[in-house]
Amino acid sequence: MAANRLVGRSFCGTRLITMSDLKTKLEILLGVALCVVVLYGFLYLEHEWEIGLLLVILPLAILFLKRANILSDYQQAARTIPRFTLISFIVGVLVLIVLLRDEHFALLMLTTVLLYVTVSLGLTIQFGFAGLVNFAAIAFFGIGAYSMAVLNYHFHALPDLLIILFSGLTSALLGALLILPILRTKGHYAALITIAFGILLRTFLEVNDVFGGPQGLKVGAIEILGWNFSDSFPSVLGGGSFYMAYAIMALLLAAIAYLLTRLIEASWFGLNMDSVRLDEVASASFGINIPRWKITAFMLGNFFAGLAGAIYAAMSGFIAPASFNFSDSLLLVSIVLLGGIGNAVAVIPAALLIVVLPEKFQVIQEYRLLLFGIVVILILRFRPSGLMPRGLRQYFPRSST
C-alpha cells in the first residue's frame, strides 16, 4: 500500500514494477472472475427461492469483500492500472455473455444494465462534473430511441452505425432547447425544467401520429455488414440468442463512454467543469467561460443517453411513449447517487444493483419507486458521497511513464 501513496507524483518519476502491481492485477482478475460467477448465478437463476438462497450467501460474500477492501482496491486499480482493469472487465462481461448465450431474459437485463451505465456516465458528466441536474435522462434516451426508429425507416440505405450516431446527435441537439433556461436558473428550478421537459416530450409523442401516438413505433433491427442483429447469433461463433449481438454492442458503447468520461475528467475540461460546479463566482473571476462548460457537459451527457436509446430501440424492435417514464429518470439519478457522484467507476456496480435487483424480485418490483426513494434518502442522509466516493483528480495513471 505504501507504494500507492505516491500515486499523484509519479508522472514525473520513473516507474518500478512492484510486487503490489502484480498483486493488484491478480486481485482484479480474481474479482472479475468472482463477479462473473455471482452475476451468472444471479441472472441465470429463475426461482425466487434460488435467488433468495443466493441473497443469503451474498451478504456473507459482501462482508468478505468489504474485509478485503475490494471496492476501494477496485477503485484504486481503475486509477493505477486503468487499461488492465478496463480490459479485464470487458473480457469478464464477454465471458458472461457467452455463458448466458441462450438466456434471452438474462441477456436483455445485462444489455439494459450496460445501456444504463452509458446513460449514467452521461449524468456523471452533467451532474457529477458540471453540477447540472438532469431529471430527464430517460427523455434523452427516448429521443435517441425515436430517432433510431424514424431514421432507420426513412434512410434505410445509411449504415446503421451512422444512424446510431445521428440518434445520439439528435438527442444532444434537442437538449440544446433546454440550455437557455438551464443557464438562467439554478438548483431546484433547473431540476423542475428538466422534469417538465420529460413530461412534455412524452405528451408530444403521444399526440403526434407521425411518431405513432400512444401505440408507438416499430423499429428495424440493426444490420452491420449484412449481419442482421435480430437473427440468432451466427453459429460459426457458437450460436445463441439474438440478444448477444446487442449485449456486445452495448458493452462496446459503455466501454467507450467510460473511457471518454475518464479522459474528460483527467483533462482541463474536467477541471473546468468541476470548477464551475464548485464556485461559479470564483470560476468566472479566473476566466472560465461558465456557459461553455455547462453546454459542453449537457450536450455530451445527452449524446450518451441518445446513443444508448438508439441501441435500446433497435433491440426492443418496438418503442412507445410509455417506455420512457419519469420514474426511469429517477432510477438513473439514483444510480449516480448510489454509486458516488462524479465517480465514473462507481456507476457500474450501482447500475447493476438498481437494474437487476427489482427485475429479479417481483416483491421489489411493485414497490420499486418507494424503495428507491428510501435508498436515495438514506444515501443522502448517511453517505452523501455514495458507496464509492470520488477521489482526487488523477491526470495520469501511476503506471505510465
Next chain:
Amino acid sequence: MRPVVLKTVELTVSFGGLKALNCLDFELCEGQFLGLIGPNGSGKTTFFNALTGIYSPASGNVFLYGEKITGASPNKVYDYGITRTFQRSRLATPLSVLDNLIIGNQRNLNFGLWQNIFDRKRFKAELKKQTEIAEALLSRFSRDLAALLFKPVSSLSMIDRRRVEVCRALISEPKILLLDEPSAGMTPDETRALMDELQDWRKQHPLLATILIEHEMELINKVSDTCVVLNYGEKIAEGRYSDVATKTSVRAAYLGED
C-alpha cells in the same frame, strides 16, 4: 509619474437604497502598491466586486489603460490581466492544491479537444509544465505548502488556504492584483512572510500594480506607496499613509468621532 493603469470615474454601486460606493474617483498607476482602508462596511470589497464584474455599477465608469471596461464580465476582466483574492476564501475545496492553481492559469492553458482527450502525450507535457510552475510558485511562499501540492484543499489549514489563494491570483502573472484581506487570521510573523514574498514578486514584476485591502494599519504603513480611505462608500482621504493617518476625518471615521 508612471502611467495610470486603472481609473474609475464617479463609480457608484447601490443595493436598493444603500449606496455601497458613491461617486468614487480612483486612480492606480503602473507598479504602484495601494492600500485600501476604511471601517467595516465602507465599501472596500464592493469596490473589488465592481472592478471585477461581479457587481455592475449603477453609474460611473471604469477605465483600463484609458479604455472603458465598465460592466465587463468577470472572465473578460481576467483576460485583461486583473486577478484577485476573496475576503472569504473561495477555493475549490474538494480539488487538489494543484488543480486550484491550474484553474488560476486559464489564460495559458490549451483547451484544444485533440490535445486534451486524444494526444495525451502533449497533454502530459503541458501538465508537467503547469505542475512545475505551480510548485515553484508555492514554494516561494512556503516550502511546506509546496509538499501538499497533491492534497485536497479541504485538508489545508485556513492560513495555507489564504496562501493558495494568493498563488492562484499570481500564477497567471497579472497586471493588476487585488488582495482582499489576504492575511486575515495570520500571526504577525506569517503576515510578514507573506508580504515579504509579495514584495519579492513585485521586484521581479515591476509593472504589477497592487491594491491591498487590510485592517492592520502597521502593515499598510509598511508596504503601501499610497493609500485610499473609504467611509460609507466615499473616498475621504488619499495619499501617503503617514499623511492620511493624521487627518481628522479619517480618525473620526475610525473612532466614530464627529
